[in-house]
Amino acid sequence: MTRGVLTDPGGPFSDLSGAGLVEAVRLALEDVGGQVLGEPVQLISADHQQKPDIGLSIARTWLDQDKVDVILDVPNSGIALAVSTLVKEKNRIVIDASAATD
16 A cells, blocks of 8 residues: 655645654554555655646656555645545545645
């Protein structure tokens, strides 16, 4: 299993998520022995650079090539909406930790 954290390590959302959230996910995985349902979990992360096209491209690559089954974080509503649509099409999971939009 592979989990991907699509985050903002150096931009306006970096204090809210960024490297700290990647580390929190890594520690959470460590706490459960690095496995979910008896399968080892690999963690990857990427910077969406506050650009929906880049965030969507990363998510598409993760889902199609890297076989990521869950995308976490996505702290930008424009990127979160685009990724949510893609994830729904691919029948995968996205957990937006801090994105909000009306």
